[in-house]
Amino acid sequence: MIRTVFLTACMMLMSPNALWAENIKLAVTTSFHNSGLSEVLLPAIKDDLELTVQLLVVGTGQALRLGEAGDVDAILVHSRKAEEAFLSAGFGTHRREIMYNDFVFIGPVDDPANVGASETAVAALQKIAVARSPFVSRGDDSGTHKKERSLWQAASLETGEFGSWYRSAGAGMGASLNTASGMNAYIMADRASWLNFGNKGDLALLFSGDPVLFNQYAFLPVNPVLHPHVRNDLALKLEEWLIGDRARELINSYTVSGETLFIFNAGPND
Amino acid sequence: MVKTILPLEISNASVRRRGKTLVGPVDLILAEKGFTTVIGPNGAGKTTLLRMMHGIERLSQGTVTWHGPNAEVRGRQAFVFQSPIMMRRSVRDNLTYPLTLGKTPKTEARQQAEDWAERINLKSALNRKATVLSGGERQKLAIARALIRKPDILFLDEPCSHLDGRATREIEELLQGAHEKGIRIIMSTHDMGQAKRLASEVVFILKGRIHEFSPADAFFDTPGTNEAKAFLSGDILE
Amino acid sequence: MTELFEGLKAAFLLLVRLDADLVEITLRSLQVTLSALVIASAIALPLGAILAVRRFRFRRATIAVLNALMGLPPVVVGLCVYVMFSRSGPFGVLGLLFTPTAMIIAQVIIIVPLIASIAHQSLRDLWAEYHDLLISLNTTQRQRIATLLWDGRRALLTASLAGFGRAIGEVGAIMVVGGNIDHATRVLTTAIALETGKGNFALALGLGFILIALAIAVNFAIHWLTRTEVEGRW
Numbered sequence A: 001m002i003r004t005v006f007l008t009a010c011m012m013l014m015s016p017n018a019l020w021a022e023n024i025k026l027a028v029t030t031s032f033h034n035s036g037l038s039e040v041l042l043p044a045i046k047d048d049l050e051l052t053v054q055l056l057v058v059g060t061g062q063a064l065r066l067g068e069a070g071d072v073d074a075i076l077v078h079s080r081k082a083e084e085a086f087l088s089a090g091f092g093t094h095r096r097e098i099m100y101n102d103f104v105f106i107g108p109v110d111d112p113a114n115v116g117a118s119e120t121a122v123a124a125l126q127k128i129a130v131a132r133s134p135f136v137s138r139g140d141d142s143g144t145h146k147k148e149r150s151l152w153q154a155a156s157l158e159t160g161e162f163g164s165w166y167r168s169a170g171a172g173m174g175a176s177l178n179t180a181s182g183m184n185a186y187i188m189a190d191r192a193s194w195l196n197f198g199n200k201g202d203l204a205l206l207f208s209g210d211p212v213l214f215n216q217y218a219f220l221p222v223n224p225v226l227h228p229h230v231r232n233d234l235a236l237k238l239e240e241w242l243i244g245d246r247a248r249e250l251i252n253s254y255t256v257s258g259e260t261l262f263i264f265n266a267g268p269n270d
Numbered sequence B: 001m002v003k004t005i006l007p008l009e010i011s012n013a014s015v016r017r018r019g020k021t022l023v024g025p026v027d028l029i030l031a032e033k034g035f036t037t038v039i040g041p042n043g044a045g046k047t048t049l050l051r052m053m054h055g056i057e058r059l060s061q062g063t064v065t066w067h068g069p070n071a072e073v074r075g076r077q078a079f080v081f082q083s084p085i086m087m088r089r090s091v092r093d094n095l096t097y098p099l100t101l102g103k104t105p106k107t108e109a110r111q112q113a114e115d116w117a118e119r120i121n122l123k124s125a126l127n128r129k130a131t132v133l134s135g136g137e138r139q140k141l142a143i144a145r146a147l148i149r150k151p152d153i154l155f156l157d158e159p160c161s162h163l164d165g166r167a168t169r170e171i172e173e174l175l176q177g178a179h180e181k182g183i184r185i186i187m188s189t190h191d192m193g194q195a196k197r198l199a200s201e202v203v204f205i206l207k208g209r210i211h212e213f214s215p216a217d218a219f220f221d222t223p224g225t226n227e228a229k230a231f232l233s234g235d236i237l238e
Numbered sequence C: 001m002t003e004l005f006e007g008l009k010a011a012f013l014l015l016v017r018l019d020a021d022l023v024e025i026t027l028r029s030l031q032v033t034l035s036a037l038v039i040a041s042a043i044a045l046p047l048g049a050i051l052a053v054r055r056f057r058f059r060r061a062t063i064a065v066l067n068a069l070m071g072l073p074p075v076v077v078g079l080c081v082y083v084m085f086s087r088s089g090p091f092g093v094l095g096l097l098f099t100p101t102a103m104i105i106a107q108v109i110i111i112v113p114l115i116a117s118i119a120h121q122s123l124r125d126l127w128a129e130y131h132d133l134l135i136s137l138n139t140t141q142r143q144r145i146a147t148l149l150w151d152g153r154r155a156l157l158t159a160s161l162a163g164f165g166r167a168i169g170e171v172g173a174i175m176v177v178g179g180n181i182d183h184a185t186r187v188l189t190t191a192i193a194l195e196t197g198k199g200n201f202a203l204a205l206g207l208g209f210i211l212i213a214l215a216i217a218v219n220f221a222i223h224w225l226t227r228t229e230v231e232g233r234w
């Protein structure tokens, strides 16, 4: 009896995925995963490279931490300053830009702060602040949150001094959108997450297109000198694929609700 | 293995709990042979005295000495508690339990359980849960479970206190049979008739002190103390 | 309200289609949680019995710690396991992070205090009942523990099932140590969290209903299995 239990436990412990030959662990941000693009790219990568990409969908902060600890082989994030700090601390080998998408301002359909008529992103935020309309911030130190803070800064506004209309959700993109939908509040989101979001309620896309809202994604292999066990060879193989023609075509032709989300712009190493 | 662990010598032994002396000091020697009954009113300390002898009640002073190595003496005694403890198992498994603790083979244990069930008229109940038995059946089962390991000494604490006449007679026959086979029996009771029927010697205890220790005939014919006289004549003793 | 209905519909559709991904994550949920349950029970039930039977020096402290650990947020357990099994942590070389094994370890840590605590409570009562008999029969500690575990097995089953309930519905810890990797470490609860994050409430609710149905089915299955065993004996 005890022996049977023990054997069963052993069998259960030996997970089947250990048998798959080539696996690469890639930490990506929630917003990238929510776009749905990975569901197009991953099968293609599997076909072309016989490589299974295991996605760890986390916030930017956690993605960087996973890379620092050597728990993943590469990261795909969109927060330039943090990426540069990551590189200069020696945690990654290099930074390769792959593509960009853009951030958009979402808000109540009736647009009480009249954000839709703004010329620039900064002007839009200033209107929200003047109207003191409810605004949901990610508040989780993610790439999106960092971007939002830099925009408030550019608008010469101090988020710490805002009243209760400025709500820090401390959550991922989806959860924050849920909050905004529940409160009928303004929020800044990446276009992909917004288009894929299933609980739009009375929210609508009100403002987009300012180049300052462009959101650059970059691929950073984890440094194998620091962590000899990481599969740098696979990371490089994957990178080569990501900047290739197949990836260009898949990324540029990926649409949600008829809208293009990403623009391929792979360039040289930084 | 020594032949017998008797006599039992108790010298200057007491049990105190929370500053109150429950039993003692007691000086007593129980000889190799006999059927001892401990009698006395409720709360006199009968249960405590038996537990002291069996070694499951911590002594506050004095000694209880069996004749043999410590590791062995408890194994050669058995104790039937006032309200029999039924294990949450079948009658069969209750009977085999003491044997499985030793090295008795399983088939042998089951055979002995069936023999004992036959003897106490519980053969048809072998597969029944022990916890659903009647009071008399429980008591018989507890005695059989105590005897199955073939002890030299059997303690019983008021084994018939809640039973009717028929169940009492069955149990008395069981005990007489055990006594005839040479098992030393030490039993408490407050039933004078039972003591007269079974006992060869009597320990009379009152308020934790032993007032008389004498052969049964002598005790019932010519009690030596006023307290014993009063108890036997049915007076209520404080 | 309409969402609840949509959720039921989603659950129904998933079941009718016998969606391959659904089957996979459901089986993984079962694999992880049942493994954790077997291991945790093997640790916690004897522990509960020892706490009931033995009077050792740190007994009270151990019970207090167990009770306190029951309130530990799973995310904290997840973080601790992550730190231990991260490549930069002491057990990093084992390469267990982001595998079902790591999730099992986290769940074991989460449910051992719960199972041990409930087991201790019911075995303490049984021990009070058996105490005099087992002392009189001169049993060893080991025999006492074995007797309590066997005769208390019904109450212990309840303790284990409470552990199962806590483990199967747990998401915080296994999200951190498992990573919710598709086809590797995704289970029902992490999939629910993922779909909620995407705002797919109907799908999330549907998965939730399947999770509840699974928990009920496992409870019934275990009760049924033990019932036949009990009837066979008595």
Ligand SMILES: Nc1ncnc2c1ncn2[C@@H]1O[C@H](COP(=O)(O)OP(=O)(O)O)[C@@H](O)[C@H]1O
Binding pocket: B017, B018, B022, B040, B041, B042, B043, B044, B045, B046, B047, B048, B049
């Ligand atoms: N653990 C204990 N603590 C305090 N008092 C006790 C304890 N056990 C028994 N007593 C008391 O000791 C006395 C003798 O009890 P007992 O030996 O059970 O008497 P008997 O069996 O003759 O009725 C009673 O007054 C009882 O209440």
Ligand SMILES: [Mg+2]
Binding pocket: B046, B047, B048, B082, B157, B158
């Ligand atoms: Mg008594």
